[in-house]
Amino acid sequence: MEYDVVIVGGGPAGLSAAIRLKQMAEEAGREIEVCVLEKGSEIGAHILSGAVVDPKALYELLPDWEEMDGHPLTVPVESDNHWVLTKSGKTSFPHIFMPPFMDNDGCYTLSLGNFCRWLASVAEGMGVEIFPGFAAAEVLFHEDGSVKGVATGATGIGKDGEKKPSYEPGMELHAKYTFFAEGVRGHLSKELKRIFELDRDCEPQVYGIGIKELWDIEPEKHEPGCVIHTQGWPLEDANGGGFIYHQADGQVAIGYVVWLGYKNPHIAPFQEMQKWKTHPVIAELLKGGKRVSYGARAINDGGYQSVPKLAFPGGALIGCSAGFLNVPRIKGTHTAMKSGMMAAEAAFAAVAEGRQSDELTGYQAAYDESWVKEELRKVRNTVPLVKKFGDLLGTILSGATMWAEALKIKMPFTLGHKPDHEQLGRKEHFYPPEYPKPDGVLTFDRLSSVFLSNTNHEEDQPPHLVLKDPAIPIEHNLPLxxxxxQRYCPAGVYEVVEEEEGNPKFVINAQNCVHCKTCDIKDPTQNINWVVPEGGGGPNYPNM
Structure with missing residues (x-):
């Protein structure tokens, strides 16, 4: 199938790029053929975020969005709260001490999945072809090495590699330009970075894992538009924090993010989130409520200094495939959308000039002059300072640098990052944290949580969690x-079991995988490689 532009991924970046391409074609009075491939069963099925959305890019993309039917930005942020937690108490950090650009005034709290579903309806109305349930499994190249497009994975192949009666071959989608909007740690984006050395001149990307639950709470406790962020307890040997967003329909989105640069190998991010819920103020909020959804996803924490080269012959990285999250603001939707729009404008100009498969230098140039880069530049030292000096002193120092930037005093330094997988210490050097036993009311186990994510994979298919060396988990990772x-996976995918004493076995329960990518990121020898399963497999988030 031939297109002008193929977009891999139906998130905010990919859909914004598709809409912008069609807008420009309409303005120029010409046609442009655009398609979006989405590995989830539907648009939004694999989308997970807090989310508090800054509509800055949306106003640029769809200036009249407030008058458009069906948009889900219906709950504006009414109050900003920042809590520093101890085991049994909290201190509210006065919002007035935050730099002005940290304000949530004018932002909205909502389901990012529903936001993407709405954007998809806009894109389809403009003539964009959207194919949910089709996972891009392979990058295609021209003979000169430029990107030609992608191929979707075949379906109906068994674990043994043999074709089943339900077999259907994949299809090739060729394009003048291909955008990769796979989200954090996209498996094709990872390969493109290697092939084109896109991250040669930037710092390593670093990550966090976000664990999220959606709760129906008692009506008298619900405050639409109330936004709360927490730091401090319960984390001791790691950095991160929690969020509580009062959203529409009497629901709160709660979540906990653990930065994956932690050293204590006994830490379990899922368990940290469950423990966080036992804090008195959070437990009281949830008392009498009901958990209705669960999910997890890695996030980019590297920021400004970890953004790779964005364009290469025949294609571009957009959205979280490149890493535009503003960590202290905990927002990346607006920057992802703007990146898709900038790439779209560069690609449309190239197609209009009759070019194809060359490097979209206009996209890189636009980013270098954009508010996206400037926004990330101002907060570039936040993550390194907190990692280096800890929550208290690191927060004070990073706050000072952000205030300096707000006052137009440019900091003369940019701190670096170390890859997350290199940070683990030996097990005997750390104590295991104490975690509460699940009570099934406030705290839960991983398997019952995965059930709420509606995760499903065809069991008889080739594994999508591939070990480069099957011996490493038991011979190397277990003793060290x-x-x-066993602990960093939020879905219980990995287990060490002993069928007989002294004979441990590494078991992969791939059916549980919620596509968070933590294993691909944190495995200490980079032995686990996440690749796409059959299209449509994975979680099916209704409104995360």
């Missing part, structure tokens, strides 16, 4: 780190 995959 007590095999941390």
């Amino acid at each position: 780190y007590d095999e941390p995959a």
Whole structure:
């Protein structure tokens, strides 16, 4: 199938790019053929975020969005709260001490999945072809090495590699330009970075894992538009924090983010989130409520200094495939959307000039002059300072640098990052944290949580969690780190079981995978490679 532009991923960046391409074609009075591939069963099925959305890019993309039917930005932020937690108490950090650009005034709290569903309806109304349930499994190249497009994975292949009666071959989608909007740690984006050395001149990307639950709470406790962020307890040997967003329909989105640069191999991010809920103020909020959804996803924490080269012959990285999250603001939707729009404008100009498969230097140039880069530049030292000096002193120092930037005093330094997978220490050097036993009311186990994510994979298919060396988990990771995959995975995918004493076995329950990518990021020897399963497999988030 031939297109002008193929977009891999139906998130905010990919859909914004598609809409902008069609807008420009309409303005120029010409046609442009655009398609979006989405590995989830529907648009939004794999989208997970807090989310508090800054509509800055949306106003640029769709200036009249407030008058458009069906948009989900219906709950404006009414109050900003920042809590520093101890085990049994909290201190409210006065919002007045925050730099002005940290304000949530004019932002909205909502389901990002529903936002993407709405954007998809806009894109389809403009003639964009959207194919949900089709996972891009392979990058295609021209003979000169430029990107030609992508191929979707075949379906109906068994674990043994043999074709089943339901077999259907994949299809090739060729394009003048291909945008990769796969989200954090996209498996094709990872390969493109290697092939084109896109991250040669930037710092390593670093990550966090976000665990999220959606709760129906008692009506008298619900405050639409109330936004709360927490730091401090319960984390001791790691950095991160929690969020509580009062959204529409009497629901709160709660979540906990653990930065994946932690050293203690006994840490379990899922358990940290469950423990966080036992804090008195959070437990009281949830008392009498009901958990209705669960999910998890890695996030980019590297920021300004970790953004790779964005364009290469025949294609571009957009959205979280490149990493535009503003960590202290905990927002990346607006920057992802703007990146898609900038790439779209560069690609449309190239197609209009009769070019194809060259490098979209206009996209890189637009980013270098954009508010996206400037926004990330101002907060570039926040993550490194907190990692280096800890929550208290690191927060004070990073706050000072952000205030300096707000006052137009440019900091003369940019701190670096170390890859997350290199940070683990030996198991005997750390104590395991104490985690509460699940009570099934406030705290839960991983398997019952995965059930709420509506995760499903065809069991008889080739594994999508591939070990480069099957011996490493037991022979290397177990003696050194007590095999941390047992704990960092928020879905119970990885287990070490003993069928007989003294004979441990590494088991991969791939059916549980919620596509968070933590294993691909944190495995200490980079032995686990996440690749796409059959299209449509994975979580099916209704409104996360």
